[in-house]
Every structure is written in C-alpha cells, then in structure tokens.
Amino acid sequence: MGRAATRERLFAAAIELIAEHGFAATTVDQIAERAGVAKGTVYYNFGSKAGLFTALLDYGIGRLAATLAQAAEGREPLAALEALVGAELAFIGEHESFARLLIAEAWRSGGGDWHRAAVLIRERAMAVIDDALRAAVAAGDLRADLDTETAAAAVFGMVITVALQWRTLQPGRPLDEVHQTLMDLLRGRLAG
Incomplete structure (x- = not known):
C-alpha cells in the first residue's frame, strides 16, 4: 500500500x-x-496524534471546499447557490462521520487545532458560499443590504445541521426533498 x-x-x-x-x-x-x-x-x-488531527482537518475541509467550488463553477449566482446547498448535503451524506467530527470537536474550543478548523471552514468552505451570495447581490438577485459573510455562515451551518438530522433521523428520505426544503427557506429569507 x-x-x-x-x-x-x-x-x-x-x-x-x-x-x-x-x-x-x-x-x-x-x-x-x-x-x-x-x-x-x-x-x-x-x-503525533495532534499532527494526524491537523492533517485530517486540512484534508477533510479541503475536500469539502473543493466539492463546493466544483458545484458552483460556471453557474449563474442563484443556480450556484442551489448547487452549493446540494453539494454540501451530498458531501455530508457521503462523509457523515467527518461532519459529526466538525460539529462535535471543531467548534468546542477557541484554541489550537479547533480554532484553526473554524478558520479553515470560514476561509475555504464558507468563502465559496459567500462568493455565490456576493455574485447574486451584484446581479440584483438578492437584496442589496445582505450581509453575505453572516449569510454564508448561516447557510453552511443550516445545511450541515439539517444534513446530520436527515442522515440520523430520516435516512430513507430522498436527498432531493431535503434540498428542496432548504432552497424554499433560503429563497424566502435571502431575497425578501
């Protein structure tokens, strides 16, 4: 090997x-x-174990960010946002244990690798969502006063929380249904 x-x-x-x-x-x-x-x-x-964990965070968050970037690539802003939500749901469905690790561990402390994980999530994964939101604002698709940085964090957090709930409590529910519900919520809140 x-x-x-x-x-x-x-x-x-x-x-x-x-x-x-x-x-x-x-x-x-x-x-x-x-x-x-x-x-x-x-x-x-x-x-060391800490070295493994640091590399693990880089690896997992890097894969998530690459998945998100690929989903948004070449799409109009609102279509990119919809693709990002779907890609995050699918990624978590496929890598549920990594998402649980992020929820359980990465946000529990302000120091060391945990702080680094939060920064990596912000800089790599949430930034892709922020870019799509900014493009949608610039295109006039979303309201001009939208705080895209906070909205990106909210979208990311909403999707990861809903995805884990879906995988745990409703694993037989089709991904498309979960995706559609999230998009209905987002369309109503971001555009209004």
Missing part, C-alpha cells in the same frame, strides 16, 4: 473514532488498529 493510501486509511479510521468517542478519548493505538496498520505508521506519517 502506498503512502497516500495509508494516509487515507488513517484519516478514515481517525474520523470514525473521533466522531464516536471524541478526540481526547481516541488513542493512536485505536486509530492504527482500525486502519489495520502498525502504531508506528501513524507517527511516521504525522509525528
């Missing part, structure tokens, strides 16, 4: 374990065992 594949397995194991037990309660031994590698492999690739 190559280094990239090993890192992917370690990320997947760490995401699951941290989402299940929390960062503090998850050990390097547990991560290595779940990934099917020796404990030394974690240290070789990341230096």
